[in-house]
Amino acid sequence: MVEKHVLITGGAGYIGSFLTGELLRDGYHVTVVDDLLYGGESLLAYLPNQRFHFVKADVWESRAIRNALRDDWATPQAVIHLAAIAGFPACQSVGRLVAWRYNVESTQHMFEQAEALDVERFIYLSTYSNYGLSADGGLVTEETSLNPQSLYAETKVASEGYLLAQASSSTCAPLIFRPVTLYGLSPRPRFDLIVNQFVLDAYRKRKLMIYQRGYSRSFVHIADAVHGIILGLQSPVEKIRGQVFNIGTPDGNLTKDQVVELILKRLPETFVNYKDITFGGDMRDITVSFEKIQQELGFTTKYSVDDGIREVLHALQDGLIREPDDPRYRNARFIVQ
Numbered sequence: 001m002v003e004k005h006v007l008i009t010g011g012a013g014y015i016g017s018f019l020t021g022e023l024l025r026d027g028y029h030v031t032v033v034d035d036l037l038y039g040g041e042s043l044l045a046y047l048p049n050q051r052f053h054f055v056k057a058d059v060w061e062s063r064a065i066r067n068a069l070r071d072d073w074a075t076p077q078a079v080i081h082l083a084a085i086a087g088f089p090a091c092q093s094v095g096r097l098v099a100w101r102y103n104v105e106s107t108q109h110m111f112e113q114a115e116a117l118d119v120e121r122f123i124y125l126s127t128y129s130n131y132g133l134s135a136d137g138g139l140v141t142e143e144t145s146l147n148p149q150s151l152y153a154e155t156k157v158a159s160e161g162y163l164l165a166q167a168s169s170s171t172c173a174p175l176i177f178r179p180v181t182l183y184g185l186s187p188r189p190r191f192d193l194i195v196n197q198f199v200l201d202a203y204r205k206r207k208l209m210i211y212q213r214g215y216s217r218s219f220v221h222i223a224d225a226v227h228g229i230i231l232g233l234q235s236p237v238e239k240i241r242g243q244v245f246n247i248g249t250p251d252g253n254l255t256k257d258q259v260v261e262l263i264l265k266r267l268p269e270t271f272v273n274y275k276d277i278t279f280g281g282d283m284r285d286i287t288v289s290f291e292k293i294q295q296e297l298g299f300t301t302k303y304s305v306d307d308g309i310r311e312v313l314h315a316l317q318d319g320l321i322r323e324p325d326d327p328r329y330r331n332a333r334f335i336v337q
């Protein structure tokens, strides 16, 4: 019988495909359930691995987990639920009904199955978009009240509410992570994330258009974020049941202007335009506290935004990603920073 088995929904995506590789390397059996909205090339390298099992399915289906499990493997100890319509533009494109179905109802269906199957923990990837605009500019902690500014964040807040309401009575322990904006590359690169997108625009077009230059956002490298998720998987269950943790690092709390400055150091010929407009999108102007995850899970990071810029630029300059403008590297046709 297998000892360590994790089921990842959305495992073909940007975070999931990176996480799958890390868990396989760590000796886990990994089942991935994904509907392949952006393709499945990100998983190809794992197919020869006997500890990897892939099932194409829509996680909204009420038996998606049950149907994906192999008879000869033990029940997974954790479900890591990443499948979602990720990001404000993508949710806006599909509309409220579909976004709700994919992001909220699917979370409920996944948790119900995890509970029925006696899975020990359910790790949910929410987002720091839930904080929206901070009223006083102070540090936001996990206790700060949520102020979602977009349909995407509304669906994440609703899923969190559902999971937290189960925490005291369920046998399966829900754990919620609120990662900040990720950067860096993975087997499914995304160029609709602000740092990656800025590097691509500066490199290819030699120009950047920056909205709300003074707004503070927060950034974390994908490898560090995945390390945080694995800490959530390996920490004692009593430490994580019903808990919410921001994932990020104080060094990643930067204004857009500061990100641009870092890009200009590597691509000084870039022409930068600024516009201060407000739009009905995912406005975020906040500085995030990461004390809780540092103190309670011992989380530390290895990479800086500058490391991420260097990495993305290297991949572009050396032609490692042949057509970075291809739609498969974006979750929606339009991008909002």
Ligand SMILES: NC(=O)c1ccc[n+]([C@@H]2O[C@H](COP(=O)([O-])OP(=O)(O)OC[C@H]3O[C@@H](n4cnc5c(N)ncnc54)[C@H](O)[C@@H]3O)[C@@H](O)[C@H]2O)c1
Residues within 6 Å of the ligand: 009, 010, 011, 012, 013, 014, 015, 016, 033, 034, 035, 036, 037, 038, 057, 058, 059, 060, 081, 082, 083, 084, 085, 086, 087, 102, 106, 125, 126, 127, 128, 178, 179, 180, 181, 182, 183, 188, 190, 193, 331
């Ligand atoms: N990337 C970030 O910066 C970031 C930050 C905070 C939170 N998150 C959250 O982390 C999770 C993963 O993000 P990502 O960047 O890897 O996104 P992604 O879009 O790259 O991956 C999502 C994956 O989920 C799959 N999927 C979507 N709906 C599905 C369904 N109904 N059934 C089966 N599969 C489905 C897609 O095919 C895709 O492979 C999301 O929940 C996202 O909201 C991401």
